[in-house]
Amino acid sequence: MNALLLSALLGVIMMFGGILLQSKAAVRNLAIGGLCLLLVVNILEMCGTVFFRFDTRGMMVFDNFALLFNTIAFAATLVYLLLSARDMEKVGINYAEYFALIFFILCGITLTSSFKSLLILFLGIEIISIPLYILTGSDKRNLKSNEASLKYFLLGSFSTGLMLMGIALVYGTSGTFDTTRIGAFTATAPSALMIAGMMMLLFSMAFKASVAPFHFWTPDVYDGAPTVFTSFMATIVKAAVFIAFIRLFDDAFGLQNKQWRLFVGILTVATLFIGNITAVFQQSVKRMLAYSSIAQAGFMMLALYAMNTDAKEGLLLYSAAYSFATIGIFAVLIKMKDYTFEGFNGFAKQQPLLAATTTIFLLSLAGIPLTAGFLSKFYMLKATMANGKNIWLVIFAVLMAAVSVYYYFRVIQAMYFKEGDGHRIEISPAFKWTLVALAALVILLGVYPDLLLRFLYY
Amino acid sequence: MIPVLLILVPLLAGLASFFFKNDKAVRSWALIASVVTLVVSVLGLTVMKTTGNLEYSCEWIQSLGSRFSVKLDGMGQLLCLLNAVAYPLVILATWNSSYKKPNNFFALMLLAQAGMMGVFLSTDALLFYFFWELALIPMYFLCSQWGGERRIPVTFKFFIYTFIGSLLMLIGIIYVYAHTKDHSFSMESFYNVSLARKDQYLVFWLMFIAFAIKMPIWPLHTWQPDTYEQAPTATTMILSGVMVKMGLFGVLRWLFPVVPFASFQWGDFVTSAALIGVIYASLIAIKQDDLKRLVAYSSIAHIGLMCAAAFSQNLSGLQGLMIQLFNHGINIIGLWIVVELIERKTGTRKISELGGLAQKAPALAIMLVIVALANIALPLTNAFPGEFLMFNGIFSSHTKYSMWFIVMAGMGIILGAVYTLNMIRKVFYGDTNELTTNTQDIRWNEKLALGMIVVAIFWLGIYPQCILNETASFSAEIAEKIEVVKQYFDK
Numbered sequence: 016m017n018a019l020l021l022s023a024l025l026g027v028i029m030m031f032g033g034i035l036l037q038s039k040a041a042v043r044n045l046a047i048g049g050l051c052l053l054l055v056v057n058i059l060e061m062c063g064t065v066f067f068r069f070d071t072r073g074m075m076v077f078d079n080f081a082l083l084f085n086t087i088a089f090a091a092t093l094v095y096l097l098l099s100a101r102d103m104e105k106v107g108i109n110y111a112e113y114f115a116l117i118f119f120i121l122c123g124i125t126l127t128s129s130f131k132s133l134l135i136l137f138l139g140i141e142i143i144s145i146p147l148y149i150l151t152g153s154d155k156r157n158l159k160s161n162e163a164s165l166k167y168f169l170l171g172s173f174s175t176g177l178m179l180m181g182i183a184l185v186y187g188t189s190g191t192f193d194t195t196r197i198g199a200f201t202a203t204a205p206s207a208l209m210i211a212g213m214m215m216l217l218f219s220m221a222f223k224a225s226v227a228p229f230h231f232w233t234p235d236v237y238d239g240a241p242t243v244f245t246s247f248m249a250t251i252v253k254a255a256v257f258i259a260f261i262r263l264f265d266d267a268f269g270l271q272n273k274q275w276r277l278f279v280g281i282l283t284v285a286t287l288f289i290g291n292i293t294a295v296f297q298q299s300v301k302r303m304l305a306y307s308s309i310a311q312a313g314f315m316m317l318a319l320y321a322m323n324t325d326a327k328e329g330l331l332l333y334s335a336a337y338s339f340a341t342i343g344i345f346a347v348l349i350k351m352k353d354y355t356f357e358g359f360n361g362f363a364k365q366q367p368l369l370a371a372t373t374t375i376f377l378l379s380l381a382g383i384p385l386t387a388g389f390l391s392k393f394y395m396l397k398a399t400m401a402n403g404k405n406i407w408l409v410i411f412a413v414l415m416a417a418v419s420v421y422y423y424f425r426v427i428q429a430m431y432f433k434e435g436d437g438h439r440i441e442i443s444p445a446f447k448w449t450l451v452a453l454a455a456l457v458i459l460l461g462v463y464p465d466l467l468l469r470f471l472y473y
Numbered sequence: 474m475i476p477v478l479l480i481l482v483p484l485l486a487g488l489a490s491f492f493f494k495n496d497k498a499v500r501s502w503a504l505i506a507s508v509v510t511l512v513v514s515v516l517g518l519t520v521m522k523t524t525g526n527l528e529y530s531c532e533w534i535q536s537l538g539s540r541f542s543v544k545l546d547g548m549g550q551l552l553c554l555l556n557a558v559a560y561p562l563v564i565l566a567t568w569n570s571s572y573k574k575p576n577n578f579f580a581l582m583l584l585a586q587a588g589m590m591g592v593f594l595s596t597d598a599l600l601f602y603f604f605w606e607l608a609l610i611p612m613y614f615l616c617s618q619w620g621g622e623r624r625i626p627v628t629f630k631f632f633i634y635t636f637i638g639s640l641l642m643l644i645g646i647i648y649v650y651a652h653t654k655d656h657s658f659s660m661e662s663f664y665n666v667s668l669a670r671k672d673q674y675l676v677f678w679l680m681f682i683a684f685a686i687k688m689p690i691w692p693l694h695t696w697q698p699d700t701y702e703q704a705p706t707a708t709t710m711i712l713s714g715v716m717v718k719m720g721l722f723g724v725l726r727w728l729f730p731v732v733p734f735a736s737f738q739w740g741d742f743v744t745s746a747a748l749i750g751v752i753y754a755s756l757i758a759i760k761q762d763d764l765k766r767l768v769a770y771s772s773i774a775h776i777g778l779m780c781a782a783a784f785s786q787n788l789s790g791l792q793g794l795m796i797q798l799f800n801h802g803i804n805i806i807g808l809w810i811v812v813e814l815i816e817r818k819t820g821t822r823k824i825s826e827l828g829g830l831a832q833k834a835p836a837l838a839i840m841l842v843i844v845a846l847a848n849i850a851l852p853l854t855n856a857f858p859g860e861f862l863m864f865n866g867i868f869s870s871h872t873k874y875s876m877w878f879i880v881m882a883g884m885g886i887i888l889g890a891v892y893t894l895n896m897i898r899k900v901f902y903g904d905t906n907e908l909t910t911n912t913q914d915i916r917w918n919e920k921l922a923l924g925m926i927v928v929a930i931f932w933l934g935i936y937p938q939c940i941l942n943e944t945a946s947f948s949a950e951i952a953e954k955i956e957v958v959k960q961y962f963d964k
Binding site for chain 1: 533534535536537602603606607610614617618624625629632633636637640641643644647648650651675
C-alpha cells in the first residue's frame, strides 16, 4: 500500500519537477531519490510498517509474494536509473516526463502484483501499457520509433479489448470480479462461457508477455523503441506481467487447469522454440536481446505450466535474475555506437572491466552455474518436473537453453577473441562500479538464492 | 578441512592471479599455489587422514535441500592427488612457453583446478553439478583465447557438446531428486533412492550421455581431437590428463550406485560402443601425421578401454580402472610434454617432417621412450598392472560376450603398440633433416618434470599396491551393489 500511493505521487511530482527544476541533473537526482524512497518504503512494508492504510474492499492483497516482487521491481528500476538515466537525455527534450511515465508504470506494477479483482488487473495492465506506448514513441523524429509505437498501440489495444471481453464473460458466468470467488466458482461448474472467457484472458496475457505465437510485435517494438526504454520494457515490465499472469491463473483458474494446461504447454514449447531459434539468426545485438527476451519468457511460462510453490518462488528469482542481467547488458549496449555483433569486437581489450561484467550477465542469461540465471532456470525445471512428470517438456526446454548458449556466447566471442578497431567509448567511474555491483549481485543470487527467497516466508 | 582447502587454495590463488602484472611473478605464484595444493593433498593421504579432516558439510541452499558437503574418499583421494600432481608438472614443463596476458592464463588454469577438485570432492548432487560446469567455463576461455588458428569454432563445439550433456545430466539429477524420500541432493539420499526399472533407464541415459561426452567415448568423441589439437598445450595436458577423468568418475560415483539396474542392463551396449571406439581411434591414430592428433586419438582408445573396464562392474575391473585413472593422467601429461618440447624446438608437429631427434636430444629421447612404453603398458611400467586388472575384469565380467570384448580390447592394445612405436621410430630415429639438425636437448625444468613422471611410472609399475589399498573399499562397495543386481538376474 505504501508503494502504490507513493509511486503515483512520485509520478505527479516528476511531472511538475520538469517545470520547476532547471537542470537535468536535478531532475535525475530527484527521480533517483524518489525511487530510493519508494524502495525503502516498500521494504518497510515487508517488515510490517505500513504508512497508509485504506480499505480496498478485498480488491487487492499485499502479501509477501506481491511485496517481494515489488521490491525486486523497484530495485531493478533503481539499478536501471543509476545506469541509464543519463542516456535518456539523448532521447528527447521531455526529460522529466520520462521519469514520470516510469513512476506511473511502477504504480501499475504494484497493482498487477497484488490484485485480487479482475478490475484491478485490468487497471494495472492499462496503467503499465499506456505510458509504454508513449515511451516507445518518445524518439519523435525517428520513423522506426514512431512505427513501433503505433504498432504497439494498435496491437496492444486489441489485446486489451480481448482481455475486457474475457473479464466480461467470466463476470457474466460467475457474477464476481473477485479472483478467489471465481476460483471457488470454477471448481464446481466450468461452463463453456467461463472457459471462453478464461481463454481470452490467457491469450491477452500471453500477448502482453510476448509469448509465441502472440509475440510478433515484440522484436519490432523492442528494436524501434529508444534502447534505454527497451531495457525497461523487456525486463521489469515483462516480469510484472508474468507475476500478474501466474497470480491470475493460480487464484482464479487454478482448479480448472485441465482446460488451460495443455494450451499453456503448447505456448511454452512454441515460445521456447521460436525465441531461441530466431535469436540465432540475428545480426544486431539489440534484436538478439529482443528474441532472447521471448526465449526467456518461454522459461517463465514453465512456471505457469507447473503452477506449484516451487514455480512461484522460482518465478520471483527468475524475474530478478533476468531483469538484473538484461538491464546490465542493455546499459552497456546503449553506450555502444554499433549494435551489431561486430561492434563488440575487441571490446575486452578496450574496457576489460565492462567486458567482464557483461560476460557475467550473458552467462547468467545462458544459465551457467554460479550465476542467478542458473538457479532460476533450475527452479523452473524442478517445478515442472515435480514428481517426475513432464520429462519431455523439460528435455525440450534444456535443449533450447543449449541453443541459447550459441547466441549469448557470440557476444562473448566478439568481445574477447576477435580483434576490433574499437571506437573509444566514454564511461564514468560511477557507471563502472554500479555495473560491477550488479554483477556481484547476480553471482551472489546464484550462490545463495535464499538471500532473496527467505523474504517470502518472512 | 582438507577438502575445503583443496578447493579454496586454487580458487583464491586463481582469483588473485588476475591482478598480477609481471609474467615471471604470476608463473611463480601459480607454481607455488599448485605446490601448496599438492602438499595439502598429500597431507590428506598421509598424516591428516582422519574422518574429521576428510569431511566437511554445512548448510547451503536450505529451500532446495542442498548442502555444501565435500568428502575425500578412496577414489576422490586418488583423483584429487592426480589433479594436484598434474598442475606443478604442467606449469614446470611449460615454464618457457610464452602467453599473451599470462596473468589471465594462469588465473583461469587455477580456477579450472578448483572446479575439478570440487567435482571430485562433492557429495551433494547439486554441488557436483555446480563444479562440473565451473570446471568447464575456464577451459572454454583458455582454449578460445590462447589456442591455435581454428580455436574459436573448435572450442565452441566442445563447449556446446559438453553443455548439452551437462544439461541432460541436470535433468537426471532433478529426476532422481524428485524421487528421494527426504527431498535432498545428498549422496546418501541418492544412493538410497529406489527407482522403478523404467525410470532407471531414463536416468541412466540422461546422465550417461554427459559422462560419455566428457570421457569421450565413441561416437560422442568428435569434439576431442580438434580441441586437443587447437588448445594451448598446457591446457590440453589438463584437459586430457585430469578433466576427462571427470566422466569416468561421474559414472562410478553418480551412475552405478544410483541406477544399478540400468547400468547393468545397458552394460553390454556401452562396452561395445567403447570398444568399437578403441579400435576405431587406434586405426585413425596409425594414420595421423600430426603428433597432437595422434596423442588425442590414443587417448580416446585408452579412455574407451577404461570405460569398458568400468562397465565390467567387478572388483578386478574397477580396481584396474582406479590405477589406470591415475596412471593415464600421468602418462598422457608426459606425452604432451614431449610433444610440446618437440614442437617448440623444431617448430613442427608433423611426424613426416621430423627425424633423428635422438642424436640431438638424447635425454628427450630416453624420456619419450619410457613414457611411450608406459603408454602401451609394458610390464614394469605403471600402466601394466592397471591394464592387466582391467583385462581380467572384462574377461570375467558377467556378460556372455566377454570373449568378444576381450578380443576387441586386445586388438586395441596391439594397434596401440603399432602407432606408438611407429611414432618413436619416425620422430627420434633415422636421419636428421634441416628442421631437426639444430635441436638442443631439454632444459633442467623440463628434465625435472619428465623425471618426476618417469619416477612415477616405475614406482607405480613396481608397487601399484599403494593405490589399490586406497581404493579397495570404494571399488568393493560398487561391485557389491552391482552384485545384488546380478544375482537378481541370475534367478
